[in-house]
Structure formats: structure tokens, C-alpha cells
Amino acid sequence: MSIAICPGSFDPMTLGHLNIVRRTSRIFERVVVLVMVNANKRSPMFTIDERVDMIKRIVSPFPNVSVETYDGLLAEYAKRYGEAVIVKGLRAGTDFENEFQMAQINKTINPGLETMFLTSSEKYTFLSSSVVRELAGYGADLSDFVPREIIDEVLAKAQGGKKNG
Ligand code: PNS
Numbered sequence: 001m002s003i004a005i006c007p008g009s010f011d012p013m014t015l016g017h018l019n020i021v022r023r024t025s026r027i028f029e030r031v032v033v034l035v036m037v038n039a040n041k042r043s044p045m046f047t048i049d050e051r052v053d054m055i056k057r058i059v060s061p062f063p064n065v066s067v068e069t070y071d072g073l074l075a076e077y078a079k080r081y082g083e084a085v086i087v088k089g090l091r092a093g094t095d096f097e098n099e100f101q102m103a104q105i106n107k108t109i110n111p112g113l114e115t116m117f118l119t120s121s122e123k124y125t126f127l128s129s130s131v132v133r134e135l136a137g138y139g140a141d142l143s144d145f146v147p148r149e150i151i152d153e154v155l156a157k158a159q160g161g162k163k164n165g
Contacts, residue, residue, distance in 0.1 A: 005081065011046055012046055016121070
């Protein structure tokens with residue numbers, strides 16, 4: 001069975017992420033959305049458990065997509081699926097260096113592990129979780145940026161975060 005792992009910090013999942021997961025689910029028989037820690041991203045908006053819960057609701061219409069979490073190395077996690085391939089979205093300009101580096105490091109740790117990239121859809125090229133967090137802090141309309149299932153939660157979390165300082 002062909003298996004793709006779509007890893008990310010998903011804080012929160014955006015429509016750009018969902019677009020990549022949806023397209024990946026048409027290419028591979030099974031897709032695992034893997035919620036992970038990005039050591040470079042401090043002070044997350046959502047806990048890992050909250051992110052897993054939100055993504056499960058978002059991807060529930062896709063029968064071949066599941067959601068997992070792992071707090072170790074991606075290259076080690078992938079070993080449990082043998083032939084799994086990492087699939088990530090690549091946005092114009094911003095992602096290349098970082099993604100290239102991660103793919104090379106992952107392959108050094110786990111030589112059998114391939115990373116494939118899907119180019120982001122044009123309308124999501126400049127979308128990121130950090131932009132969503134910023135917009136949410138201003139109470140902006142998020143309907144063009146995050147899946148409708150989580151709009152209220154993202155706004156509530158941003159507003160709650162303000163109250164707490
Ligand atoms: O959505 P992000 O933040 O760009 O995803 C990056 C992520 C979480 C996939 C990356 O930081 C990662 O793989 N973290 C797990 C720990 C790991 O394997 N680190 C080595 C990266 S070379």
C-alpha cells in the first residue's frame with residue numbers, strides 16, 4: 001500500500017495545508033497527517049492535542065486520511081511505515097531552502113526515506129499559520145484562510161490569548 005506522511009506543526013491548519021492533504025490523498029492510498037513539534041517555533045497557539053483534534057474534524061470527510069502525532073524525529077517515525085514517503089507543500093520562494101535542508105537531513109538519518117513536494121496552489125502561496133494567528137488577533141474574517149470547522153476556535157483562542165496578556 002502506498003503511504004504518504006504529511007508532517008507539520010499545523011498551528012493551526014490552514015486552507016493551504018488542507019489543499020496539500022487533499023491532493024496527496026488522491027495520489028496515495030493512505031495519508032497520515034502528522035502533527036509535530038517545530039523546534040524553531042516557540043509559544044504555539046494550540047496544544048498538540050488541540051491541533052490533532054481540530055485536524056481530525058477537518059479531514060473526517062477523507063476516508064484514507066488519518067491524524068497522528070509524534071514528538072521525536074520525523075525520520076525515525078517514518079521507519080514504522082517502511083515504504084512511506086514524506087509529502088510537503090512548497091510555496092514560492094519562502095520554503096525552498098528550509099525544506100531542502102530538512103529533506104536532506106531526513107534522508108541522512110533514514111536513507112530509504114524520500115521527500116516529495118507538491119507546489120502550493122496559487123491562491124495559498126502566501127498563506128501561513130503565522131499570518132492566520134496574526135489576523136485572528138485582530139478578529140479578522142478567516143474564511144479565506146482556515147477550514148470553516150476551526151474558524152471559531154482560532155478566533156476564540158486569539159481573543160482569549162489577548163485577555164491573558
Ligand atoms: O509546518 P512546519 O513547522 O514547517 O513543519 C516542520 C516540521 C514539524 C515537519 C519539522 O520541524 C520536523 O520534522 N520536526 C520534527 C523533529 C525533526 O525531525 N527535526 C529534524 C528536522 S531536519
